[in-house]
Amino acid sequence: MTAHRQHLPSATTLLAQRWSFEFFHAAGVLLIVGVIVLPIFWITLTAFKEPRDVYALASALHFTPTLENFTTVFAHPWNIGQKIVNSVLVATGTVLVAIPMATMAAYAFSRFQFAFKRTLFLLVIASQFIPAAVVVLPFFLMFKAWGLLDTRIALVMVNLSIVLPYAVWMIKGFLDAVPLEIEESAMVDGASRARVIWEIVVPAAWPGIITAAVFSFTLTWNEFLFALILGKQHALTLPIGLIGFRTERGDLWELMAAGGLLITLPMFVLSLMVQKHFVGSLTAGSVR
Amino acid sequence: MALIELKQLDKRFGQTHVVKNLNLDIADREFLVLLGPSGCGKTTTMRMIAGLEEPSGGEICFDGVRVNELPTQLRDVAMVFQNYGLYPHMNVYDNIAYPLKLQKVGAEVREQRVSKAASRVGLEPYLHRMPKELSGGQRQRVALARAIVRNPRVFLMDEPLSNLDAKLRVTARAEIKNLSEELGVTTVYVTHDQVEAMTLAHRVAVMNDGVIQQLGRPEDIYNDPANVFVAGFIGSPAMNLLPVQASTQGVRWRDGVNVALRPPREGQLVLGVRAEDMHLTAEGDGHFSAEVFTFELLGDCSMVNFKLGETLLSVKASKSLRLARGERVHVRLPQDRLYWFDAASGERLRD
Numbered sequence: 001m002t003a004h005r006q007h008l009p010s011a012t013t014l015l016a017q018r019w020s021f022e023f024f025h026a027a028g029v030l031l032i033v034g035v036i037v038l039p040i041f042w043i044t045l046t047a048f049k050e051p052r053d054v055y056a057l058a059s060a061l062h063f064t065p066t067l068e069n070f071t072t073v074f075a076h077p078w079n080i081g082q083k084i085v086n087s088v089l090v091a092t093g094t095v096l097v098a099i100p101m102a103t104m105a106a107y108a109f110s111r112f113q114f115a116f117k118r119t120l121f122l123l124v125i126a127s128q129f130i131p132a133a134v135v136v137l138p139f140f141l142m143f144k145a146w147g148l149l150d151t152r153i154a155l156v157m158v159n160l161s162i163v164l165p166y167a168v169w170m171i172k173g174f175l176d177a178v179p180l181e182i183e184e185s186a187m188v189d190g191a192s193r194a195r196v197i198w199e200i201v202v203p204a205a206w207p208g209i210i211t212a213a214v215f216s217f218t219l220t221w222n223e224f225l226f227a228l229i230l231g232k233q234h235a236l237t238l239p240i241g242l243i244g245f246r247t248e249r250g251d252l253w254e255l256m257a258a259g260g261l262l263i264t265l266p267m268f269v270l271s272l273m274v275q276k277h278f279v280g281s282l283t284a285g286s287v288r
Numbered sequence: 289m290a291l292i293e294l295k296q297l298d299k300r301f302g303q304t305h306v307v308k309n310l311n312l313d314i315a316d317r318e319f320l321v322l323l324g325p326s327g328c329g330k331t332t333t334m335r336m337i338a339g340l341e342e343p344s345g346g347e348i349c350f351d352g353v354r355v356n357e358l359p360t361q362l363r364d365v366a367m368v369f370q371n372y373g374l375y376p377h378m379n380v381y382d383n384i385a386y387p388l389k390l391q392k393v394g395a396e397v398r399e400q401r402v403s404k405a406a407s408r409v410g411l412e413p414y415l416h417r418m419p420k421e422l423s424g425g426q427r428q429r430v431a432l433a434r435a436i437v438r439n440p441r442v443f444l445m446d447e448p449l450s451n452l453d454a455k456l457r458v459t460a461r462a463e464i465k466n467l468s469e470e471l472g473v474t475t476v477y478v479t480h481d482q483v484e485a486m487t488l489a490h491r492v493a494v495m496n497d498g499v500i501q502q503l504g505r506p507e508d509i510y511n512d513p514a515n516v517f518v519a520g521f522i523g524s525p526a527m528n529l530l531p532v533q534a535s536t537q538g539v540r541w542r543d544g545v546n547v548a549l550r551p552p553r554e555g556q557l558v559l560g561v562r563a564e565d566m567h568l569t570a571e572g573d574g575h576f577s578a579e580v581f582t583f584e585l586l587g588d589c590s591m592v593n594f595k596l597g598e599t600l601l602s603v604k605a606s607k608s609l610r611l612a613r614g615e616r617v618h619v620r621l622p623q624d625r626l627y628w629f630d631a632a633s634g635e636r637l638r639d
Contacts, residue, residue: 184340185373187360188444189434190390203377 046257054253069258083241091220094159099213102167110175124165132225150232158226163216174208238263290350290441291316298345306332308498319475323485324495330478339363366435367444372427374419381415384433405437425456443475482522494518516634519560528601530559547575552637560627563604567620574618583611
């Protein structure tokens with residue numbers, strides 16, 4: 001008994017250990033928060049500054065806020081409004097096409113047995129390992145031949161090729177977690193395969209499908225390279241609009257910050273809205 | 289209501305031959321239990337009846353009509369899955385109502401039938417709960433209610449009680465028995481639990497290795513096993529099975545004890561005797577003696593276990609008996625309640 005007691009650390013040592021843990025824990029959290037939040041904070045401040053306040057250290061935190069930057073970016077020549085419309089249309093269009101397609105493909109990969117299934121699935125994933133810079137020129141030539149340069153349709157098509165593999169992979173993971181028994185149950189209850197997928201599998205995997213949709217939307221929303229190369233005047237998206245603020249007169253930071261906020265805000269709102277869908281796995285309780 | 293015929297039913301998964309040339313007629317309104325150890329092909333057989341598995345050969349007929357090509361959703365069978373297969377995104381009411389919705393039963397009738405089925409299994413207070421908010425027993429009853437809410441031609445139950453705890457299992461078993469007697473629908477019930485089989489079945493089909501070993505009423509299966517497998521599978525504890533060398537003088541087992549019994553023939557045999565048919569007796573009256581290996585008090589009786597050679601045997605004894613490990617007991621075998629099996633083929637040998 002005494003032998004055991006000798007090995008036990010004293011109460012003060014334990015407390016010290018506890019405190020040092022708490023300290024490093026808090027420091028780590030602060031560091032991460034700083035890295036992520038500080039730039040956003042800085043952009044937010046800059047977006048409401050007059051140009052002369054942007055570079056002045058004295059007015060880093062003390063300045064008279066103005067909404068002028070926002071009116072400027074919506075006006076000619078920046079026309080950020082048109083770019084917002086383009087971005088919304090391209091991202092929404094991509095998600096609306098990608099998610100149903102990905103769900104069907106993921107269902108096939110998850111449930112059906114067919115030749116070269118593994119290889120095919122790997123190929124789908126591997127398509128993402130091709131650097132965008134390699135394919136952007138062929139894409140350019142292809143869309144040029146089709147007369148689709150500088151159109152939103154072209155951007156949706158390109159984004160589909162980027163987003164689909166991720167969406168298939170993500171949704172397949174969620175479908176794999178849906179127990180086969182509930183599908184068989186529904187079939188025994190009299191449901192056709194289509195109804196089983198639509199009324200049983202999709203609702204059960206709904207959180208996963210929403211996750212994939214948000215992910216696809218974000219990816220498309222932020223896509224830069226293809227939008228830059230394929231767009232010219234009509235189909236410019238928000239990220240392209242942003243680099244427009246790098247002019248021969250220098251970088252217009254206050255406008256870029258205002259545009260940056262406009263890019264970030266919808267994503268922020270979207271993620272807040274979607275968060276309530278992540279209420280853990282919906283399949284809990286279906287089988288045993 | 290349906291008569292089910294399985295004709296030369298065969299199923300292979302790649303190289304594995306799971307169900308071998310199985311022939312079985314299940315009468316209208318019969319409660320048939322497919323009983324066997326895991327991997328014996330009983331669940332596969334049921335899944336073929338449901339249409340969830342395609343036979344590699346043979347025929348399945350409902351009321352004389354071949355249904356092999358009929359997809360699951362058109363076979364009009366109801367099935368209770370081992371892990372219930374409840375729809376996780378629907379509450380209890382919608383779970384039970386789903387088959388009726390698929391049959392396009394009108395809303396009013398649907399509500400009546402759902403509440404009737406729910407009350408039949410005592411689920412009314414939980415109709416608006418989600419499956420994840422239910423206990424195991426309640427989930428099992430939702431699965432049951434979903435099966436009885438329509439009037440299927442056939443009920444299929446795949447180990448519906450195996451995920452319940454022991455106490456609940458007894459209650460649920462009684463409920464299923466009562467329910468099936470009331471509904472009178474042809475039922476195929478798969479289990480590895482021989483007590484469930486004995487208590488529920490009109491007839492039991494004992495399966496092993498893809499083959500029906502014996503088909504009969506529970507009492508026949510218990511009292512008149514067709515082979516070593518059935519003898520060793522049915523009963524709790526299972527029948528004592530002792531390899532012996534039989535001759536005209538009697539039988540002897542490995543450690544050389546000679547017992548004056550009348551085997552049906554000479555050669556390598558297996559002697560079977562049930563624990564409740566053997567008796568502990570006074571010295572001189574017994575066929576042989578042995579040292580107690582373990583003594584178990586079971587409440588209503590006690591179980592004396594001892595070893596003959598490598599084989600562990602059990603004798604059922606009075607609940608007032610107390611024995612210690614290593615004590616010597618004398619055992620009397622009942623001449624008229626002995627079962628003889630061929631050691632090589634395992635087939636029953638009759639006088």
